[in-house]
Amino acid sequence: MANKIRVTVWGENVHEHKNEKVAANYPxxxxxxxxxxxxxxxxxxxxxxxxxxxxxxxxxEILANTDVxxxxxxxxxxxxxxxxVAKVKKRVLEGMGLIVLHSGHYSKIFRSLMxxxxxxxxxxxxxxERIWICNPGHPIVKGIEGPYFEIPMEEMxxxxxxxxxxxxxxxxxxxxxxxVFRSGCVFLRGNGTIFYFQPGHETYxxxxxxxxxxxxxxxxxxxxxxxxxxxDDCPNVPEDQAPVKISKK
Amino acid sequence: MANKIRVTVWGENVHEHKNEKVAANYPxxxxxxxxxxxxxxxxxxxxxxxxxxxxxxxxxEILANTDVxxxxxxxxxxxxxxxxVAKVKKRVLEGMGLIVLHSGHYSKIFRSLMxxxxxxxxxxxxxxERIWICNPGHPIVKGIEGPYFEIPMEEMxxxxxxxxxxxxxxxxxxxxxxxVFRSGCVFLRGNGTIFYFQPGHETYxxxxxxxxxxxxxxxxxxxxxxxxxxxDDCPNVPEDQAPVKISKK
Amino acid sequence: MANKIRVTVWGENVHEHKNEKVAANYPxxxxxxxxxxxxxxxxxxxxxxxxxxxxxxxxxEILANTDVxxxxxxxxxxxxxxxxVAKVKKRVLEGMGLIVLHSGHYSKIFRSLMxxxxxxxxxxxxxxERIWICNPGHPIVKGIEGPYFEIPMEEMxxxxxxxxxxxxxxxxxxxxxxxVFRSGCVFLRGNGTIFYFQPGHETYxxxxxxxxxxxxxxxxxxxxxxxxxxxDDCPNVPEDQAPVKISKK
Amino acid sequence: MANKIRVTVWGENVHEHKNEKVAANYPxxxxxxxxxxxxxxxxxxxxxxxxxxxxxxxxxEILANTDVxxxxxxxxxxxxxxxxVAKVKKRVLEGMGLIVLHSGHYSKIFRSLMxxxxxxxxxxxxxxERIWICNPGHPIVKGIEGPYFEIPMEEMxxxxxxxxxxxxxxxxxxxxxxxVFRSGCVFLRGNGTIFYFQPGHETYxxxxxxxxxxxxxxxxxxxxxxxxxxxDDCPNVPEDQAPVKISKK
Numbered sequence: 001m002a003n004k005i006r007v008t009v010w011g012e013n014v015h016e017h018k019n020e021k022v023a024a025n026y027p028x029x030x031x032x033x034x035x036x037x038x039x040x041x042x043x044x045x046x047x048x049x050x051x052x053x054x055x056x057x058x059x060x061e062i063l064a065n066t067d068v069x070x071x072x073x074x075x076x077x078x079x080x081x082x083x084x085v086a087k088v089k090k091r092v093l094e095g096m097g098l099i100v101l102h103s104g105h106y107s108k109i110f111r112s113l114m115x116x117x118x119x120x121x122x123x124x125x126x127x128x129e130r131i132w133i134c135n136p137g138h139p140i141v142k143g144i145e146g147p148y149f150e151i152p153m154e155e156m157x158x159x160x161x162x163x164x165x166x167x168x169x170x171x172x173x174x175x176x177x178x179x180v181f182r183s184g185c186v187f188l189r190g191n192g193t194i195f196y197f198q199p200g201h202e203t204y205x206x207x208x209x210x211x212x213x214x215x216x217x218x219x220x221x222x223x224x225x226x227x228x229x230x231x232d233d234c235p236n237v238p239e240d241q242a243p244v245k246i247s248k249k
Numbered sequence: 250m251a252n253k254i255r256v257t258v259w260g261e262n263v264h265e266h267k268n269e270k271v272a273a274n275y276p277x278x279x280x281x282x283x284x285x286x287x288x289x290x291x292x293x294x295x296x297x298x299x300x301x302x303x304x305x306x307x308x309x310e311i312l313a314n315t316d317v318x319x320x321x322x323x324x325x326x327x328x329x330x331x332x333x334v335a336k337v338k339k340r341v342l343e344g345m346g347l348i349v350l351h352s353g354h355y356s357k358i359f360r361s362l363m364x365x366x367x368x369x370x371x372x373x374x375x376x377x378e379r380i381w382i383c384n385p386g387h388p389i390v391k392g393i394e395g396p397y398f399e400i401p402m403e404e405m406x407x408x409x410x411x412x413x414x415x416x417x418x419x420x421x422x423x424x425x426x427x428x429v430f431r432s433g434c435v436f437l438r439g440n441g442t443i444f445y446f447q448p449g450h451e452t453y454x455x456x457x458x459x460x461x462x463x464x465x466x467x468x469x470x471x472x473x474x475x476x477x478x479x480x481d482d483c484p485n486v487p488e489d490q491a492p493v494k495i496s497k498k
Numbered sequence: 499m500a501n502k503i504r505v506t507v508w509g510e511n512v513h514e515h516k517n518e519k520v521a522a523n524y525p526x527x528x529x530x531x532x533x534x535x536x537x538x539x540x541x542x543x544x545x546x547x548x549x550x551x552x553x554x555x556x557x558x559e560i561l562a563n564t565d566v567x568x569x570x571x572x573x574x575x576x577x578x579x580x581x582x583v584a585k586v587k588k589r590v591l592e593g594m595g596l597i598v599l600h601s602g603h604y605s606k607i608f609r610s611l612m613x614x615x616x617x618x619x620x621x622x623x624x625x626x627e628r629i630w631i632c633n634p635g636h637p638i639v640k641g642i643e644g645p646y647f648e649i650p651m652e653e654m655x656x657x658x659x660x661x662x663x664x665x666x667x668x669x670x671x672x673x674x675x676x677x678v679f680r681s682g683c684v685f686l687r688g689n690g691t692i693f694y695f696q697p698g699h700e701t702y703x704x705x706x707x708x709x710x711x712x713x714x715x716x717x718x719x720x721x722x723x724x725x726x727x728x729x730d731d732c733p734n735v736p737e738d739q740a741p742v743k744i745s746k747k
Numbered sequence: 748m749a750n751k752i753r754v755t756v757w758g759e760n761v762h763e764h765k766n767e768k769v770a771a772n773y774p775x776x777x778x779x780x781x782x783x784x785x786x787x788x789x790x791x792x793x794x795x796x797x798x799x800x801x802x803x804x805x806x807x808e809i810l811a812n813t814d815v816x817x818x819x820x821x822x823x824x825x826x827x828x829x830x831x832v833a834k835v836k837k838r839v840l841e842g843m844g845l846i847v848l849h850s851g852h853y854s855k856i857f858r859s860l861m862x863x864x865x866x867x868x869x870x871x872x873x874x875x876e877r878i879w880i881c882n883p884g885h886p887i888v889k890g891i892e893g894p895y896f897e898i899p900m901e902e903m904x905x906x907x908x909x910x911x912x913x914x915x916x917x918x919x920x921x922x923x924x925x926x927v928f929r930s931g932c933v934f935l936r937g938n939g940t941i942f943y944f945q946p947g948h949e950t951y952x953x954x955x956x957x958x959x960x961x962x963x964x965x966x967x968x969x970x971x972x973x974x975x976x977x978x979d980d981c982p983n984v985p986e987d988q989a990p991v992k993i994s995k996k
Binding site for chain 2: 686
C-alpha cells in the first residue's frame with residue numbers, strides 16, 4: 001500500500017445518461033460524486049472507472065494499484081465482463097478492500113464473493129430510511145452524532161437479505177413503509193474486507209448526503225489492506241519440502 | 250422432506266475408468282461405494298448420478314427430490330455444465346444439504362458457494378492423516394471412539410485453506426509430513442447446510458473406511474433440510490402492501 | 499435425549515406477585531403460560547421451575563433430565579445463585595438447549611454465555627413491534643404466514659444490542675417509535691444451541707400470542723440436543739497416550 | 748488513542764519466584780521479557796503490571812490509559828480479583844485490545860469474554876510445536892517467512908479447545924506427539940478485538956523466540972482500538988426522544 005490509500009470508484013454510468021433526474025442529481029455521474037466525496041480526505045488518491053471504458057476501466061495496472069474499490073451498478077450488471085469480475089475478485093481475495101453500494105447487492109462481484117442469492121425485497125416509494133448503528137464505537141461510524149442517521153428519501157430494501165451471516169453487522173436500516181434491512185455489513189473473504197452499504201438509489205441525491213459521505217470515507221479506511229497480499233496458487237509441496245521426513249509406501 | 254432422507258450421491262466417475270488402482274478400489278465406482286455406505290442406514294434413500302449421464306444425472310426432477318447431495322469430483326471439474334451448477338446451488342440456498350468431498354474443494358459448486366479461492370497446498374505421498382475432533386458432542390462425530398481417527402494413507406491437503414471462516418470447525422487433520430488442515434467444516438448458506446470433508450483421494454480405498462462411512466452417515470442427517478424451503482425471487486412489494494401506509498412524495 | 503424433548507421452563511415469578519396487571523395477564527404465572535403453550539405439542543414434556551423453589555427448582559436431577567431450558571427473568575436477576583448459574587451454563591456447554599426470553603438478555607446465564615454487555619436501549623410505551631424474518635425457511639419460523647408478524651404492544655428494545663455477532667440472525671424487530679433490534683438470534687456455544695427471543699414484557703399478554711407460542715415451540719425443537727454430550731474436564735494426556743511416540747528431552 | 752500504542756503487559760509473576768528454570772529463562776520476569784520484546788518497536792509505549800501490585804497494577808488510571816493489554820497467568824488465576832477482571836472486561840468491550848497468552852486460556856478474563864469452558868487437552872513433554880499460517884497475508888503474521896514456524900519445545904495444547912468459533916482462525920499448531928490446536932485465533936467482542944496465542948509455557952524460553960516476538964508486535968497493532976470507545980449504559984430512551992412520535996395507549 002502506498003502512503004495514500006488508492007481508491008478506484010467504479011460506476012456503471014448508465015442511468016446518468018437515460019434518466020433526467022439522475023443526470024440532474026449527478027452532473028459528474030454518480031461515480032464522480034462519490035469520488036468527490038472521498039477526495040475531501042487528503043489521505044485518499046481517487047481514480048474513477050466506468051463500464052464504458054476499455055476493460056471497464058479496470059485494467060491490470062489499475063487493479064494492481066488499487067487498495068480499495070467502490071462498486072455501484074444496477075441496470076447493466078450483466079454487461080460487466082466475467083473475466084473482469086474474476087480479476088476484481090482475485091484482488092479482493094488477495095487483500096484489496098471492496099465497498100459495494102446499494103443495487104450493487106446484485107452485481108456479479110458481490111454475488112460471486114458471497115455465494116448466496118443476495119436477494120431482498122424492494123419498493124420505490126420515496127421512503128425515509130432511518131439507519132441505526134449496532135456498534136457506536138465502530139470505525140465505520142466514527143463521527144456520526146447520535147444513535148442513527150436518516151436519509152430523507154430512499155428506495156426500500158427489506159429482509160430477507162440473502163447474504164451469509166456477516167462478520168460484523170454494523171448498521172440496520174428501517175424504512176417508512178415498515179421494512180427493516182441489514183444496511184451496513186462487513187464480510188471477510190480471503191485476505192480482503194468487504195463492506196456492503198445500502199444507501200444510494202440513483203433517483204435521489206444520496207451521495208451528496210453528509211453522513212453517507214462520512215461513512216464512505218470511514219469505510220475506505222476500514223477495508224483498506226491491513227497486511228500483505230495473499231498470492232494464492234494451490235501449490236504442490238513435494239516430499240522433500242515436507243517439514244517431517246516422509247517417503248512413499 | 251419425505252420420511253426417508255433422499256440422498257443423491259454425485260460422482261465424477263472418470264478416474265475409475267483411467268486408473269487401474271482406482272478401478273480396483275472401487276469396482277462400482279467411487280459413487281457406488283459412497284452410496285453403499287449410506288445404504289447401511291435404513292433412514293436413507295440413495296440415488297447415484299454421474300457426469301456422463303444426461304444433465305449429469307441432475308435433472309430437475311432428481312434435484313426437486315433430493316434432500317442431501319454428496320459431491321466428489323476432481324479431474325473433470327470444468328466439464329460440469331454451469332447451468333447444472335446453478336441449479337444445484339439454487340437448491341442448496343433453498344435448503345438442500347450438501348456434502349463436498351476431498352478434491353470437491355475445487356468443484357464449481359463449492360467455489361461458487363464459498364466465494365473464495367478454496368485453494369490449499371497438497372502432496373501425494375501415502376501419508377497417514379490423523380483427524381482430530383473439535384467438538385466431541387457434535388452430531389457429525391457421533392459414535393466415533395476417542396479424540397481422533399486415522400486414515401492410513403491419504404493425499405496431503407494443508408493450510409492455508411482458502412475458505413471463509415466456517416460456522417463450525419468440526420475436525421482438524423494432521424498429516425505425516427507435518428501439515429495441518431481444517432478437514433471437517435460446516436457452512437450455512439441461504440437456507441442450506443454445507444459440510445466439507447477432506448478424506449477421499451481416489452487412489453486409496455478411503456470410502457471403505459468404517460469411520461469415514463460413519464461420518465458420512467452422520468453428516469447426511471446433519472445437513473438434511475431442517476425447516477421449509479426458502480423460495481427466493483427478489484420480489485417487489487408495492488406501496489399498497491407496505492405494513493405502514495406510505496405515499497410517494 | 500429421551501423420546502420426548504424434556505423442557506424446563508424457568509420463571510423468576512416475582513412480577514406476578516407485585517403487579518396486578520402481570521397477575522391478570524398470567525394467573526398461572528408467566529412460566530405457567532409459557533409451559534401451557536409448549537404443552538400444545540405432544541412431543542414435549544414440560545416442567546416448571548421458579549426462583550423461590552429450593553435451588554431455584556434447578557436441582558442436579560432436574561438439570562440432568564432437561565434437554566431444553568427456557569429462561570425469563572427481570573427484576574431479580576441478582577437473586578439467582580451464582581452456583582446454580584454455573585451449573586446451568588455447564589449443561590448448555592455440554593449440549594442442553596437454552597431459550598432466553600426478553601429481559602433475560604440481562605440474566606446472569608445469558609451474559610455469562612455471551613461474554614459481552616448484552617446491553618440495549620429501551621422504552622416502555624405500548625409500542626407495536628413488527629418482527630421481520632431474515633430466513634423464511636428457518637425451522638424457528640416454520641408455520642408463520644408472511645414476511646413478518648406483529649405484537650400489538652411491547653416494551654421497546656433497540657440497538658445497539660451488546661451481543662457477539664450471532665451465528666444466525668433469524669429475526670429483526672422494528673418498534674413503533676422508530677427503533678430496530680435483532681429480536682431473534684441463534685448462538686452456538688460449546689455443544690449447546692442458544693436462542694434469544696425479544697418478545698415478552700410482563701405487563702402485556704405476549705406469551706398468549708399465537709405466533710409467539712409457535713416460535714417457542716419451533717425453537718425448542720431447534721435448540722434441542724443434536725448429538726451426544728460434550729463432557730469436558732481439561733484432561734492431561736500423558737506421554738504414553740500420545741499417538742506419536744515422544745520422550746522428554 | 749495516543750500517538751503511540753500504549754500497551755500494558757500483565758504478568759502473574761509467580762512461577763518466576765518458585766521455579767529455578769523459569770527464573771533462569773526470565774530474569775526480569777516473563778512480563779519483563781514480553782515488554783522488552785514489544786519495546787523493540789518504537790510505536791509502542793509499554794507498562795508492566797503484576798498480580799502482586801496494588802490492584803494487580805491495573806488501577807483505573809492505568810486501565811484508562813491502556814490501548815492494548817497482554818495477559819499471561821497460570822497457577823494463580825483464582826487469585827485475580829473479580830472486581831479487577833470486571834474492569835478489564837469493561838475496557839475490552841469498550842474497545843481496548845487484549846492479547847491472551849498460553850495458559851491465559853483459563854484466566855478469568857478470557858473465560859469471561861468467551862463464555863465457554865476454554866478447556867483443552869495438555870501434556871508437558873518438551874514437544875516441538877509447528878505453527879501453520881491460515882492466511883499468509885494477515886497482519887498478525889506479517890514478516891514471517893514461509894508457511895509455518897517452529898517452537899523447539901512447548902507444552903502440548905490440543906483440541907478440543909472449548910472456544911466459540913473464532914472470527915478469524917489465523918494459525919493452527921501441531922505438536923510432536925500428534926495433537927493439533929487452534930494456536931492463533933481472533934475474536935471480536937463488543938468494540939474490542941481479542942487475540943489468543945498459544946505459545947508460552949513458562950519452563951521454556953519462548954518469549955525470547957524471534958517469531959513469537961514478531962507475532963506479538965504484529966498482534967498489538969492488530970488489536971489496537973480502531974474506532975472510538977463504546978461507552979455502554981443500557982439507557983432508557985423516553986417517549987419524547989423516540990424518532991417517531993408515539994404515545995402510551
